[in-house]
Amino acid sequence: GIAVGMATSIPPHNVGELIDACHLLLERPDATTEELAGIVPGPDFPTGGVAVEGHASILDAYETGRGGVRLRARWETEDLGRGVWRIVVTEMPYQVQKSKLIADLADLIEHKKAPLLGDVRDESAEDIRLVIEPKSRTVEPEVLMESLFKLSDLEVRFPINMNVLDATGTPRVMGLKACLQAFLDHRREVLVRRAGWRIDRVEKRLHLLEGLRIVFLNLDEVIRIVREEEQPKAVLIARFGLSELQADFILDTRLRQLARIEEMTIENEYKALSDELAALQSLSSSPAKQWKQVGKDLEAVRKALVSPRRTTIAEAVDSSAFVSVEAFIPREAITVILSERGWIRAAKGKVEDPSELKFKEGDSLAFLVPGYTTDKILVAASDGRIFTVGADKLASGRGHGEPLRLMIDLDEKADIVNLLAHQPGGKLLVASKAGYGFIAPEDELLAQKRGGKQVLNGEMLAAIRVNGDHVAAIGDNIKALIFPLAELPEMGRGKGVKLQNYKQGGLADVAVFDGAHGPEWVDGGGRRRNWPDWKDWLGKRAGAGRQGPRGLRKFR
Numbered sequence: 001g002i003a004v005g006m007a008t009s010i011p012p013h014n015v016g017e018l019i020d021a022c023h024l025l026l027e028r029p030d031a032t033t034e035e036l037a038g039i040v041p042g043p044d045f046p047t048g049g050v051a052v053e054g055h056a057s058i059l060d061a062y063e064t065g066r067g068g069v070r071l072r073a074r075w076e077t078e079d080l081g082r083g084v085w086r087i088v089v090t091e092m093p094y095q096v097q098k099s100k101l102i103a104d105l106a107d108l109i110e111h112k113k114a115p116l117l118g119d120v121r122d123e124s125a126e127d128i129r130l131v132i133e134p135k136s137r138t139v140e141p142e143v144l145m146e147s148l149f150k151l152s153d154l155e156v157r158f159p160i161n162m163n164v165l166d167a168t169g170t171p172r173v174m175g176l177k178a179c180l181q182a183f184l185d186h187r188r189e190v191l192v193r194r195a196g197w198r199i200d201r202v203e204k205r206l207h208l209l210e211g212l213r214i215v216f217l218n219l220d221e222v223i224r225i226v227r228e229e230e231q232p233k234a235v236l237i238a239r240f241g242l243s244e245l246q247a248d249f250i251l252d253t254r255l256r257q258l259a260r261i262e263e264m265t266i267e268n269e270y271k272a273l274s275d276e277l278a279a280l281q282s283l284s285s286s287p288a289k290q291w292k293q294v295g296k297d298l299e300a301v302r303k304a305l306v307s308p309r310r311t312t313i314a315e316a317v318d319s320s321a322f323v324s325v326e327a328f329i330p331r332e333a334i335t336v337i338l339s340e341r342g343w344i345r346a347a348k349g350k351v352e353d354p355s356e357l358k359f360k361e362g363d364s365l366a367f368l369v370p371g372y373t374t375d376k377i378l379v380a381a382s383d384g385r386i387f388t389v390g391a392d393k394l395a396s397g398r399g400h401g402e403p404l405r406l407m408i409d410l411d412e413k414a415d416i417v418n419l420l421a422h423q424p425g426g427k428l429l430v431a432s433k434a435g436y437g438f439i440a441p442e443d444e445l446l447a448q449k450r451g452g453k454q455v456l457n458g459e460m461l462a463a464i465r466v467n468g469d470h471v472a473a474i475g476d477n478i479k480a481l482i483f484p485l486a487e488l489p490e491m492g493r494g495k496g497v498k499l500q501n502y503k504q505g506g507l508a509d510v511a512v513f514d515g516a517h518g519p520e521w522v523d524g525g526g527r528r529r530n531w532p533d534w535k536d537w538l539g540k541r542a543g544a545g546r547q548g549p550r551g552l553r554k555f556r
Contacts, residue, residue, distance in 0.1 A: 009161040011043035011069060012094075016306040019298045022180055026295050033063050033177050040176065041313045043069055043158065048091035048310040050074055052155075055315065062176035065162040071311070073130075073154045077141045084137055087145065089130035091310075093156045098122065098130065101153050105132075113393050114151055115330075116144045187294045195280050202277045204245075209270045211246030216263055226251065331374045334391060338367040338404065338419050345401025346373075346394035360400055371421035376446060378422050379404070380430070380463035383414040386445045387452035391421070409450045418463045422446065427466040429488070431499060432458035435475070435507040438496035439466060439488050457495040461507055464556075468514040471541075472534070472555060474548055476505030481545030482519075482537045485512060498542040511555035523551040 017040045024031050024039060042051050042058045051058075053069040061067025074091035092098055102122055108114035118135035134144050149155035163173050166182060167189075174182060215222050218240065229235045236247045283289050335351040338344045341363045351357065354368055369377070371391055379387040387408040395401045404410065422442055431437030440455060447453040455463075471488065474480045481500045489497060500507065513519040519531045529551075537545060 009159045009163075011158045011160065012045055013040060014044035014307075014309050016302060017041075017044070017309070018180070019302050019306070021176075022184055022298055023295060025177070025180055025184060026291055029181075031177070033175055034059060036176055036180065037062050042311070043071075043160075044309050044311045045071060045094035046310060047094050048074055048312075049093050050312045050314050052314050055313070058313070061160045065160075065173035065175045065179075067160045068157050069160060070155055070157050072149060074312070075132075075145060085141065086134070087132040087141060089132065089154070090128055092128055092130075093153060094158070096153045096156060098124070098128070102130070104152050105148070108151055111393070111395075114147060115392070116147050184291075184294060187297065188290050191290055191293055191297070192284060195284050199277060199280045199284065202273050202280065206270065206273050206277065207243070208246060208249050209266060209273070211242055211250060212266050213270070214240050214242065214246075215250055216266060222250065331372050334371055334373055334394075335397070336367070336369040336371055336377055336391065336394065336419065336421070337365065337397060337401070338369075338416065339363045339401075340366045342404045342416070343401045344389075344394060344404045344407075345397045345399065346391060347397025358400075366416065367419035369419050369421055376422040378418075378420050378428075378442070378445060378463075379408065379410075379452075380417040380419075380428075380460060381410055381414045381452070382417055382460050383411055384432075384454055384456035384458060384460045385414075385452040386447065386455050386463065387450075388422070388445075388447045407450070408452060410452075417460050420463075420465060423465070427490070428463050429466055429471065429485075429510065429512050430456045430460060430496070431462045431473075431507060431510045432456055432496070433461045433506045434458055435473075435498055435500050435502060436496040437462075437488065437499050437510065438494065439485075439490040440492060441490065444492045453493075455493045457493075462510050464510070464512060466512050468512045470513055470515050470519075471499065472511045472513060472519045472537075473500040473545070474508050474510075474552060474554070475500055475502050475545070476508050477502060478508075478548055478552070479545040480537050480548035480552060481539055481541075481543050482534055483539060483541040483543070487541040501542055501544045503544075509554040509556065519555065521549070521552050521555050524553065 021036045021039045024036065037055075037059050040062075041055070042053070050072045051069050052072055053067075057067060058069060061069070071093045073089045073093055073096075075087050075089045078086050078088050080086065092101070102120060105114070105117065105120040109117055109119070116135055116139050117132065119133040121131050123129040123131050132144070132148070134141075145154070161173070162175070162179055163171055164179065164182070165171055166174075167185060221239070222236065225235050225239065226232045233244075233247045233251060236242055236250065237244065242250070283293060333349050334346040335349070336344065336346050337351070337357060339359050341360070343360065343363065350370055351368060354365055357365060359365070371377070373392045375391040377389045377391050377394075379389060381387065387410065389404075389407055393407070404416070405412075410416075422445075424443060426442040428440050428442055428445070429437060430440050436458060437456075445453060445455060466485065469485050470482055471485050472480065472482045479500075479502075488499075499510065511519055511521075518534050520528050521531060523529055529549075531549065537548070539545065
């Protein structure tokens with residue numbers, strides 16, 4: 001890391017560019033982050049690749065100290081003639097294992113999750129050469145790669161969080177300029193402390209050399225004192241005015257070595273150290289000289305570490321300019337099957353007789369949803385979240401499927417409330433166990449991440465499609481209330497408004513129906529019953545309602 005302390009998340013950068021940016025700060029301390037970013041356009045990863053975050057986004061990260069950068073594999077199109085082509089990846093994203101990437105791409109092909117991808121193989125020798133073949137030559141190379149960037153680690157995102165320790169040891173988030181300035185301040189402090197350490201050593205050596213100069217001028221007398229006197233140290237100090245340090249140094253030196261001492265050797269070392277001491281003292285007292293020396297030291301680092309930039313900085317890619325991958329998914333009728341234990345699969349066509357479906361021992365049918373391979377399946381959970389799963393990504397209906405929890409980050413304690421195929425422009429009534437609810441536009445419920453989208457604040461009881469103009473609610477107290485749908489607000493997320501008022505318990509079930517036909521409900525035997533006199537239960541939203549028809553417990 002370029003800054004003092006340990007970085008929380010700082011991608012690697014080009015040393016030469018950082019040194020050039022430091023030189024700019026040394027020359028002009030008032031330089032802006034934008035000027036520095038002109039020298040350091042973005043991270044530089046050792047494995048190369050293409051950073052597609054864009055200049056504005058990277059500049060914002062350098063200003064605030066927080067952000068991220070998308071890194072893509074470098075690729076090129078290889079023309080094989082007669083309209084046949086293939087993709088060759090020559091540089092991998094940083095920290096992505098080639099073997100794992102190939103395995104992931106092969107898995108996409110096997111499970112038909114990448115409809116544009118035909119084959120992938122590794123032809124690497126000393127250089128990276130990953131060959132990707134399209135399923136159809138009619139597909140544009142850019143469209144194929146855009147789909148794979150979304151589905152695999154051919155594109156990864158590196159966070160930028162420049163949370164570093166400052167000079168006082170306090171962690172704080174720094175922008176690029178503050179980070180570089182902290183580094184320069186640190187280099188200056190190291191320079192000053194190193195100079196102070198050297199001054200101390202030089203002064204001690206000069207002190208000893210002064211004693212040797214005296215010895216050389218009186219060599220015979222010093223030898224006599226050392227040989228004949230009982231306390232030579234005291235005599236030397238008294239006779240020549242030496243310090244204890246000088247006297248000890250002389251006494252620790254062999255007489256034979258003293259005899260070989262040459263005046264020129266002593267004088268040359270003394271002069272060289274005196275000049276060095278003067279230079280060090282001048283450096284220690286002059287901030288201007290210190291900063292100049294910091295710049296020279298950085299140049300030494302440049303010669304030892306600088307290498308050409310490997311990562312190309314490109315502008316952010318507008319994926320809307322490409323045809324959606326979903327456009328290449330064949331539209332085929334399917335039936336989505338979800339079991340009580342959470343196993344999901346998609347059977348081809350329409351399931352005419354659900355009783356013929358087979359499940360693992362002890363398992364049974366929970367939801368049966370007709371749809372198409374191009375649909376997005378909405379999964380409503382009791383923790384208030386709604387997840388999105390592509391119907392084309394579901395396992396074949398021939399087996400038992402796969403656990404839904406492997407596809408979404410569903411909490412172990414949460415239950416599935418409803419499963420339905422997304423209808424663009426449609427609306428859902430979401431209601432909590434506490435008796436609150438609202439109308440949610442389906443288009444705002446689609447989630448891009450495995451964690452889904454938090455929609456309802458509270459324990460979700462129902463998420464049903466709005467097909468009608470009235471709402472029927474029944475509480476745990478068996479009291480029913482019917483009110484116009486228009487009394488419910490439309491919102492993207494929240495707690496909602498009270499549907500029905502209860503002294504004890506909560507909402508047992510809710511339904512939306514068309515007033516022209518009236519609602520239906522299910523009795524204890526599972527038989528559907530009409531409710532011809534439903535208007536007798538018509539009232540205002542949030543009312544307590546009154547005792548429902550005999551046997552009424554739920555609507556579905």
